[in-house]
Amino acid sequence: MSLHRIALTVNGEYEQVDVPSQMTLMQMLRDKLAFTGTKNGCNAGECGACTVLLNGEPVNSCMVLAVECGGAEILTVEGLARDGVLDPVQQAIIDHGGVQCGFCTPGILISSRALLDRQPDPSEDEIRQALVGNLCRCTGYLRIVDAVKDAASRQRAMAG
Amino acid sequence: MTIDAHPELPEFDYIRPATLMEASRFLAQHAGEARPLLGGTDIFVRMRDGFWHDKYLVDVKNLDGTGEIRFDPASGLSIGAGVNMNQVMASPDVQAHYPLLVEACRSVASYQLRTRATIAGNICNASPAGDTIGACLVLGGALKIHGVDGFREAPLTTFFLGPGKTVLRPGDVVTAVSFPLPPKGSAGTYYKLGRNKWSDLSIVGVTTYGYPDKTAASGYRFHIALASVAPVPLVVTSAQEYLASHPVGPDAFKEAARLAYDACQPIDDVRGSARYRKAMVRRLTEKGLVTVWAKIGG
Numbered sequence: 261m262s263l264h265r266i267a268l269t270v271n272g273e274y275e276q277v278d279v280p281s282q283m284t285l286m287q288m289l290r291d292k293l294a295f296t297g298t299k300n301g302c303n304a305g306e307c308g309a310c311t312v313l314l315n316g317e318p319v320n321s322c323m324v325l326a327v328e329c330g331g332a333e334i335l336t337v338e339g340l341a342r343d344g345v346l347d348p349v350q351q352a353i354i355d356h357g358g359v360q361c362g363f364c365t366p367g368i369l370i371s372s373r374a375l376l377d378r379q380p381d382p383s384e385d386e387i388r389q390a391l392v393g394n395l396c397r398c399t400g401y402l403r404i405v406d407a408v409k410d411a412a413s414r415q416r417a418m419a420g
Numbered sequence: 421m422t423i424d425a426h427p428e429l430p431e432f433d434y435i436r437p438a439t440l441m442e443a444s445r446f447l448a449q450h451a452g453e454a455r456p457l458l459g460g461t462d463i464f465v466r467m468r469d470g471f472w473h474d475k476y477l478v479d480v481k482n483l484d485g486t487g488e489i490r491f492d493p494a495s496g497l498s499i500g501a502g503v504n505m506n507q508v509m510a511s512p513d514v515q516a517h518y519p520l521l522v523e524a525c526r527s528v529a530s531y532q533l534r535t536r537a538t539i540a541g542n543i544c545n546a547s548p549a550g551d552t553i554g555a556c557l558v559l560g561g562a563l564k565i566h567g568v569d570g571f572r573e574a575p576l577t578t579f580f581l582g583p584g585k586t587v588l589r590p591g592d593v594v595t596a597v598s599f600p601l602p603p604k605g606s607a608g609t610y611y612k613l614g615r616n617k618w619s620d621l622s623i624v625g626v627t628t629y630g631y632p633d634k635t636a637a638s639g640y641r642f643h644i645a646l647a648s649v650a651p652v653p654l655v656v657t658s659a660q661e662y663l664a665s666h667p668v669g670p671d672a673f674k675e676a677a678r679l680a681y682d683a684c685q686p687i688d689d690v691r692g693s694a695r696y697r698k699a700m701v702r703r704l705t706e707k708g709l710v711t712v713w714a715k716i717g718g
Binding site: 280283302303304318324325392 | 429431434
């Protein structure tokens with residue numbers, strides 16, 4: 261079994277990690293770097309609980325090899341808040357009661373952040389399509405969709 | 421009862437060649453134990469489920485221009501094998517000239533899966549259910565392949581041999597999917613029937629495409645490709661020939677749909693029965709043809 265040494269940035273911090281070929285980005289984040297906010301739901305690219313941003317784009321981190329991430333910038337749920345201030349999506353999810361068991365929430369937050377980065381004023385349809393790959397078995401999605409809508413308008417207001 | 425996530429990936433060696441020739445040589449030297457890796461969205465699932473046991477995965481997605489989309493108004497479109505589906509959907513050239521590819525990509529899984537999934541990978545995986553394959557077939561797609569003897573081209577129409585089986589040989593790496601310029605006035609649509617509205621695998625997928633053509637007796641040509649209803653992605657040549665040679669309209673679409681019904685050979689599986697699939701092929705083929713006809717001036 262060969263180890264690969266990779267260097268990457270996770271939530272703005274430089275990291276150097278030795279990883280075996282078959283280690284996924286999710287395993288590396290959780291087991292090597294202790295970013296356990298990234299959850300393992302299905303390990304098959306279906307549930308979205310492990311969603312992180314890879315160079316600004318959301319991926320299922322269970323479907324990416326760690327070794328493929330040399331030189332990459334990763335953002336996990338732990339990196340969303342800045343200087344102790346929650347991301348508008350985090351605050352809106354709290355305000356709208358979009359969390360019940362919370363297992364899917366990190367992935368929902370990351371997918372929503374990615375949506376608002378590429379589309380600051382999404383329609384409800386666009387929000388639902390952006391969250392197709394994030395399964396929630398508690399909330400029925402209504403409060404989550406409301407929260408993302410609200411986060412978008414808060415973000416636009418903040419941008420002036 | 422506990423429900424576990426899929427197991428972790430089995431042990432293998434990740435190989436990142438520096439050139440296409442290095443990739444082809446390694447894959448040829450390790451035939452049967454090495455596999456080219458693009459997005460991995462099919463490979464990792466197959467490996468975790470114990471179906472594939474490759475000793476080596478050879479990452480071919482960042483080699484020699486495989487990450488580019490090129491459009492030439494004189495010759496057409498080339499999508500590098502490493503281009504992911506979200507990049508295809510976001511390309512202004514693809515949106516302007518090949519909107520059917522955008523529609524097909526949108527039907528695949530989720531946004532975050534499409535950040536990794538590629539059209540070339542979807543084709544090479546050769547699943548009869550591959551959602552982008554129908555669009556590639558009706559648009560006249562061809563593959564650029566790098567093997568140990570260098571580059572060659574292969575049309576998609578003769579690429580698929582069976583579920584998961586293609587004409588690719590050990591050492592072959594698909595580097596791009598190319599398309600001719602679309603005929604003037606062409607339009608297409610993809611009707612996908614899944615167990616839910618978005619993101620599921622298809623129970624039945626019907627791609628229809630048409631354009632005016634003075635060389636056809638009817639004045640029009642239509643292309644029809646079916647997903648999930650045969651051992652390979654199926655082009656319905658009988659229906660295509662019928663529509664080229666009979667007056668185009670509702671009656672001809674009904675007959676073409678019947679020919680599609682006759683041509684497909686679905687199986688019963690967890691997503692649907694063969695009988696249901698055949699009925700849906702007939703319904704969705706007719707619906708697709710009517711939709712395309714409305715777009716191209718019918």
